[in-house]
C-alpha cells in the first residue's frame with residue numbers, strides 16, 4: 520500500500536518545521552496543506568479537535584498531533600533509514616528530556632520579546648539567552664545534539680533559528696555574540712538539505728512579525 524501523507528501547517532511555525540525536516544530526513548513524500556489559523560478549516564478542527572493547532576500529520580486518514588509526538592511517530596514508522604532517536608534506552612530518555620525542555624522552556628508563549636516594551640521585554644530577552652546558553656552546554660563539542668548526525672533534539676530546536684533574526688532585530692541583541700556555538704550549530708544544520716528546504720526565509724518571518732506588531736499597536 521502506498522502511504523497517503525498530508526501535513527496541516529502554517530509556514531512560520533517552528534513546530535511545523537520539525538515535521539517537514541523529519542519527513543525530508545526519511546524521504547517521505549507528502550501533501551502540504553497550508554492553514555489559516557484565524558479561520559480554521561473544518562479539516563483542522565476535525566483532525567485536531569482537542570488543541571485545534573497545527574501541525575497535524577494525517578497518515579492514511581489518521582491524525583497525529585503535537586510536533587514532538589509526530590517526529591517520534593515518523594521515526595518509528597519509517598524506521599528503515601535516518602534514525603532520529605538513539606537506540607540506547609538511557610540516551611533515548613535523555614534526548615526526550617531535552618526535546619521536552621525546548622518545548623517547555625524555549626517556547627514560552629508568555630515570554631515577551633516582541634509585542635512588548637520595557638522591563639518585560641528585557642526579561643524575555645535575558646531568559647531566551649540563558650536557555651540557549653544551557654543548550655550550548657548540552658551540545659558541548661558535538662557536531663549535533665544527536666552526535667554525528669541530526670536527531671530529535673536538533674530537529675526540535677533548529678526551527679527556532681528562523682526566528683532568531685526577528686528576536687535579534689526587535690530585541691536589539693546578537694545571538695551570535697551571546698551563543699557562538701549555537702550559531703555554528705545552526706550553520707551546520709543548514710548544510711543538510713532536509714533542514715535548509717524546511718526553514719522559511721528569516722526576513723519573511725520578520726516582516727510577518729512587524730505586521731503583527733502593527734496590528735497589535737506595538738512598534
Ligand code: GS8
Pocket residue numbers: 529532533534556571572573574584585586587
Ligand atoms: C504547539 C503547536 C502550536 O503552538 C506542538 O505541535 O508542538 N505543542 C504544539 N501551533 C500554533 C501555531 S505555531 O505557534 C497554532 O496552531 N496555534 C493556533 C491557535 O492557538 O489557535
